[in-house]
């Protein structure tokens with residue numbers, strides 16, 4: 001097996017070799033380049049390479065008239081390969097060349113072509129092939145699809161159920177919810193549970209791209225579409241072909257892109273900037289925003305017809321403050337994630353921190369919780385994270401209460417956490433808390449925890 005960290009490129013050609021300036025430059029940038037003459041030789045190199053994807057340049061320039069285009073269409077390996085065709089300017093007139101580009105290649109270059117363009121187009125093709133091979137390798141099972149989403153509160157269980165129902169459909173999905181609630185994770189789960197899971201999941205944050213670049217970012221552009229457009233570039237729609245496109249912060253989409261998106265949703269076609277061809281793409285659109293999209297429609301900033309097309313299926317991501325025990329589960333997850341990044345190895349959360357997290361309103365939701373725990377792990381001086389380490393003011397953490405009530409609340413939190421950690425095995429949990437099983441049963445009964453724990457035991461068993 002060839003084990004190398006270099007990017008690999010296979011060039012199928014009868015006339016170029018390593019002395020060609022463009023390839024020499026790429027080799028000096030760390031590319032490992034194989035020159036071959038036949039598709040069979042490509043297959044041999046692929047079988048020896050342990051890279052998840054390779055770039056390929058198929059040289060179709062044909063001064064001698066010896067290239068068999070139809071054979072290339074049939075025989076060039078496609079799995080793990082990101083192909084680019086090199087052609088002479090007039091060759092687009094040849095039907096077999098057009099078919100080869102359409103069916104096998106991510107892109108084409110016309111020679112002569114600047115060295116930097118060749119490298120950047122091949123780098124792009126390699127990136128797309130890696131993305132594709134990544135998603136093909138993971139035919140994701142249901143548990144895996146939700147693997148990134150922590151929480152089993154009734155709110156989250158209801159959401160998982162809706163995601164499972166929505167996933168197999170072709171209809172566009174709109175996910176509402178406050179910032180940081182996990183809308184992107186939900187969109188990824190929809191993709192992984194759909195029949196499209198072997199194809200790319202492409203996400204774009206419409207709020208993070210300058211408005212004047214949005215159209216080309218989404219729909220791509222043709223060579224010469226504007227100053228500096230030296231090569232055709234595929235947009236996110238084409239990159240997501242056969243897969244799912246997640247449009248985050250859809251409310252920030254400029255009006256011209258709204259019109260193009262509507263056309264896609266109605267007719268399934270897009271147009272590259274500077275192009276005239278209508279290109280058919282097969283993409284499922286999932287969109288989200290934490291802003292009030294209805295208000296944007298009412299204010300005329302968002303097209304009502306587009307809004308209705310996007311919201312065929314509508315999901316709502318619950319805010320963290322309504323997710324009860326999930327808060328502690330997520331905090332434990334964050335602690336595992338970040339523990340060790342500070343100077344002290346933290347042992348857990350103090351009772352005051354657990355209590356504060358339950359009553360704090362979490363305006364930034366899960367993202368804020370992850371950040372606060374991360375900061376606490378780095379900055380805390382003790383072994384247990386306190387509410388002060390989390391930066392949550394005690395006055396924000398709920399009303400003043402009697403000592404007895406505070407003790408009860410702390411007991412409930414500690415028992416619940418121990419039960420969860422020990423998968424609701426009461427014996428293990430009592431041992432961890434340093435009390436007898438009988439005392440634990442008594443406390444659980446006193447705080448009304450008994451029934452719930454027993455039900456969970458039955459579920460786990």
Ligand SMILES: Nc1ncnc2c1ncn2[C@@H]1O[C@H](COP(=O)(O)OP(=O)(O)OP(=O)(O)O)[C@@H](O)[C@H]1O
Nearest residue numbers: 148149150178179180181182183184185290366367
């Ligand atoms: N249920 C969850 N389990 C684990 N991590 C989560 C969960 N929900 C969200 N996160 C994490 O919280 C962070 C924010 O999530 P995400 O980006 O999906 O939120 P969002 O709702 O799309 O936010 P925004 O509206 O600001 O784009 C990410 O790091 C994500 O991995």
